[in-house]
Amino acid sequence: MRLLGVVGTMVWDTIWRDSHVGSPMQEWGGISYALAAADAGMPSDFKVRPILKLGRDMAEGGFRFLKDLTVLESSEAIAIADAPNPRVELRYVGSERRCERLQGGVPPWTWSELEPRIEGCDALYVNFITGSELDLANSQRLRREFDGPIYADIHSLLLASGPGGERQPRPLERWSDWLRCFDAVQLNASELTSLSAHWGDPWVFAAHVVGPATRLLFVTLGAGGAAYVCSADALPFLAETRARFGGSGTVQSGRLAVEPVEDGDPTGCGDVWGMTAFGALVSGAEVEEAVRLANAAARSNVLHRGATGLNRFLRGEIEHA
Numbered sequence: 023m024r025l026l027g028v029v030g031t032m033v034w035d036t037i038w039r040d041s042h043v044g045s046p047m048q049e050w051g052g053i054s055y056a057l058a059a060a061d062a063g064m065p066s067d068f069k070v071r072p073i074l075k076l077g078r079d080m081a082e083g084g085f086r087f088l089k090d091l092t093v094l095e096s097s098e099a100i101a102i103a104d105a106p107n108p109r110v111e112l113r114y115v116g117s118e119r120r121c122e123r124l125q126g127g128v129p130p131w132t133w134s135e136l137e138p139r140i141e142g143c144d145a146l147y148v149n150f151i152t153g154s155e156l157d158l159a160n161s162q163r164l165r166r167e168f169d170g171p172i173y174a175d176i177h178s179l180l181l182a183s184g185p186g187g188e189r190q191p192r193p194l195e196r197w198s199d200w201l202r203c204f205d206a207v208q209l210n211a212s213e214l215t216s217l218s219a220h221w222g223d224p225w226v227f228a229a230h231v232v233g234p235a236t237r238l239l240f241v242t243l244g245a246g247g248a249a250y251v252c253s254a255d256a257l258p259f260l261a262e263t264r265a266r267f268g269g270s271g272t273v274q275s276g277r278l279a280v281e282p283v284e285d286g287d288p289t290g291c292g293d294v295w296g297m298t299a300f301g302a303l304v305s306g307a308e309v310e311e312a313v314r315l316a317n318a319a320a321r322s323n324v325l326h327r328g329a330t331g332l333n334r335f336l337r338g339e340i341e342h343a
Contacts, residue, residue, distance in 0.1 A: 027143035031151040049328030052151040055290030056297040061091040062336035065305040069095040075128040077107025103128040153178035161203040174204040206238035249277040280317040286324035295320040
């Protein structure tokens with residue numbers, strides 16, 4: 023049995039839509055979507071270790087959600103923080119997100135906290151849900167100390183919070199140092215454009231980024247599917263040590279479309295996408311097969327509202343909610 027460590031944050035979402043009249047949907051969000059996707063689609067020889075911090079005010083509800091996930095190894099790596107659990111308010115007009123507000127927050131992981139929690143893991147999935155899960159110094163140490171592959175969704179590293187918690191795009195300082203911390207990096211098209219603002223063509227930038235450190239770059243395109251840029255030595259992805267792979271300098275790329283969904287809830291699609299893609303990669307799938315599976319899972323997520331029951335929906339056990 024192999025073990026995937028999942029670093030991220032469970033947040034409590036309040037989601038407003040233009041069709042709502044005084045009654046938003048409230049649900050678990052953040053890393054909850056990725057964990058549900060792992061429960062639905064991880065290879066049978068994998069267990070998942072959630073490496074999370076829950077605010078004490080919402081810990082009971084968080085554990086209640088996690089009890090429904092059979093893929094979890096245990097909850098021993100979860101820490102309870104004496105801080106308000108993060109809450110996110112999302113407002114949509116149609117399918118487009120117009121406003122996101124983050125309130126509360128648990129402290130970032132220190133190395134002394136993180137080190138024993140990653141022991142025994144074969145691979146790590148890191149999702150920057152709030153953007154403060156790990157600082158750069160500890161991400162760099164994680165890269166030095168952990169031999170297995172590390173996948174990162176860096177979405178919230180490119181967001182800043184205003185005085186009222188409003189989240190706005192920001193440049194990522196020391197972006198090159200950040201990217202080198204991870205074997206595979208996931209971001210969306212606007213984030214790629216932001217990172218490459220000094221470069222010109224974002225896809226030329228993406229081809230420059232991949233190599234012996236960051237071996238895979240995934241760019242999610244919403245209803246347009248997803249694209250990838252990878253070094254030719256990116257696979258097999260799960261090896262005993264990262265040192266087996268040298269940089270060949272050859273870059274491969276591609277894009278896979280997805281059939282659009284007319285109506286639904288796009289919240290959490292990136293989280294479902296990333297976990298599904300990484301699960302496929304560590305089971306030995308080729309990159310394009312991983313993207314195809316991730317596209318299909320993210321499309322299914324649009325048809326289900328919230329993370330509760332998403333694992334069973336993705337397995338086809340229940341109708342969408």
